[in-house]
Amino acid sequence: MIVGAGAAGLWVALEMLHQGVLKDNRLLIFEADQDKGKDRTWCFWERETLQNPHLRKLVTHSWSRVSFRTDNRVGNGLSPLLYYYVESSDFYAYAKSSLEGHKNVSFIYERVNRYLSTQNNIELTTNQYRTVKADRVFTSVFKPFFHLPEIDFWQSFVGFWVTFEDEVFTADQFTLMDFDIPQDDAVRFVYMLPVSKSKALIEVTQFHDNAIDAQKAEKLIRNVARKFAAHFTLGDKEQGKIPMSQILETQYLEHHDERITPIGTVSGAIKPSTGYGFLEMKRRAGIIAERIAADEVVNGFKRSPRFKFYDRLLLAILKSEPARGKQIFSALTKGVSPQLLFKFLDEKTSVFEDFKIFNALPVPLFLKYLFKNITVK
Numbered sequence: 001m002i003v004g005a006g007a008a009g010l011w012v013a014l015e016m017l018h019q020g021v022l023k024d025n026r027l028l029i030f031e032a033d034q035d036k037g038k039d040r041t042w043c044f045w046e047r048e049t050l051q052n053p054h055l056r057k058l059v060t061h062s063w064s065r066v067s068f069r070t071d072n073r074v075g076n077g078l079s080p081l082l083y084y085y086v087e088s089s090d091f092y093a094y095a096k097s098s099l100e101g102h103k104n105v106s107f108i109y110e111r112v113n114r115y116l117s118t119q120n121n122i123e124l125t126t127n128q129y130r131t132v133k134a135d136r137v138f139t140s141v142f143k144p145f146f147h148l149p150e151i152d153f154w155q156s157f158v159g160f161w162v163t164f165e166d167e168v169f170t171a172d173q174f175t176l177m178d179f180d181i182p183q184d185d186a187v188r189f190v191y192m193l194p195v196s197k198s199k200a201l202i203e204v205t206q207f208h209d210n211a212i213d214a215q216k217a218e219k220l221i222r223n224v225a226r227k228f229a230a231h232f233t234l235g236d237k238e239q240g241k242i243p244m245s246q247i248l249e250t251q252y253l254e255h256h257d258e259r260i261t262p263i264g265t266v267s268g269a270i271k272p273s274t275g276y277g278f279l280e281m282k283r284r285a286g287i288i289a290e291r292i293a294a295d296e297v298v299n300g301f302k303r304s305p306r307f308k309f310y311d312r313l314l315l316a317i318l319k320s321e322p323a324r325g326k327q328i329f330s331a332l333t334k335g336v337s338p339q340l341l342f343k344f345l346d347e348k349t350s351v352f353e354d355f356k357i358f359n360a361l362p363v364p365l366f367l368k369y370l371f372k373n374i375t376v377k
């Protein structure tokens with residue numbers, strides 16, 4: 001049984017299908033929201049030739065160059081990588097059409113609001129008073145399975161699809177972080193994804209204890225758009241917030257019933273320092289399906305202590321001294337190639353490469369927090 005047909009739940013279901021797990025197992029997928037629609041965009045970086053058949057069908061746009069300022073006309077080449085874009089509504093539709101026709105899969109559009117662990121199985125009850133029994137549950141939702149831990153640092157963002165009357169963008173280039181906006185005691189930057197020469201998603205992102213004020217964000221977006229000196233209109237809005245906290249990575253350890261497996265955000269699949277998690281959820285879903293196929297226990301995923309430590313250090317600095325965020329990320333993006341930066345964010349760099357990255361950073365600041373956070377958990 002899967003609870004939550006968002007990114008993680010649908011990846012797990014697709015991987016189960018792909019790896020033949022559904023031939024002999026029945027899968028129920030519970031989802032509270034029948035019409036999720038176009039609620040987000042998912043971006044990620046990957047090799048220029050996408051290996052994964054699902055992703056090949058889902059990507060609708062990609063960029064070969066990245067810039068760190070919205071007005072930079074010549075960004076850095078990403079080769080051998082591309083930055084890819086998937087529309088959430090395409091992913092939901094693709095996953096549902098792949099799964100719905102399968103004789104062993106059923107979607108139930110009801111909210112799960114209670115569960116009971118018994119010796120033989122797990123009993124779930126929905127808001128429609130339906131009760132079902134399952135051997136295993138994969139859940140991407142907190143309630144009713146886990147207590148929502150207190151999150152004290154968030155990545156929040158508000159974005160608009162902005163259409164200009166003139167051609168103002170270089171369509172094969174996106175802006176990852178432009179810090180040229182007021183920081184106001186938070187870490188704030190502009191993220192911009194042009195899908196043509198005249199249309200882009202322009203988003204303001206904030207790292208702070210509280211979510212960004214939507215009106216303030218819209219004002220900032222209008223100011224960014226004005227810099228292009230062309231008439232523009234704001235279209236669809238994207239808004240959200242992602243926990244920037246390592247507390248979610250301990251969910252597995254605290255949970256008492258190993259037949260209930262947290263997935264997605266709930267399981268700490270989102271990297272706390274960046275907010276990226278879409279590909280990691282796919283990777284973990286593949287491992288989960290493999291383990292089920294081999295009839296092995298599906299237990300937790302542990303991140304590398306080295307990268308957890310780096311994240312902890314960065315989060316501690318950003319939370320305590322948000323004014324330094326602009327300096328840190330600007331130094332990082334100026335001094336490190338995007339390929340190395342993405343490799344680091346993928347947690348695949350060697351210690352030697354890590355030192356090359358740290359070399360670009362304000363060393364005294366990191367040393368100060370290094371001593372405060374010296375224990376590696």
Ligand SMILES: Cc1cc2nc3c(=O)[nH]c(=O)nc-3n(C[C@H](O)[C@H](O)[C@H](O)COP(=O)(O)OP(=O)(O)OC[C@H]3O[C@@H](n4cnc5c(N)ncnc54)[C@H](O)[C@@H]3O)c2cc1C
Pocket residue numbers: 003004005006007008009030031032033036039040041042043044110111112113140141143144238239240241242263264265266270275276277278279
């Ligand atoms: C706006 C936005 C943009 C993002 N962009 C990116 C990006 O570009 N790249 C990237 O790597 N990551 C991105 N992320 C982070 C991450 O990939 C997404 O948040 C991702 O959707 C998380 O997947 P999930 O399955 O954990 O949660 P969700 O996708 O939110 O799925 C949870 C599902 O559970 C359902 N549900 C909730 N309660 C119940 C219940 N009691 N019973 C049944 N169903 C229930 C919800 O309706 C929802 O469909 C983004 C996040 C947001 C919010």
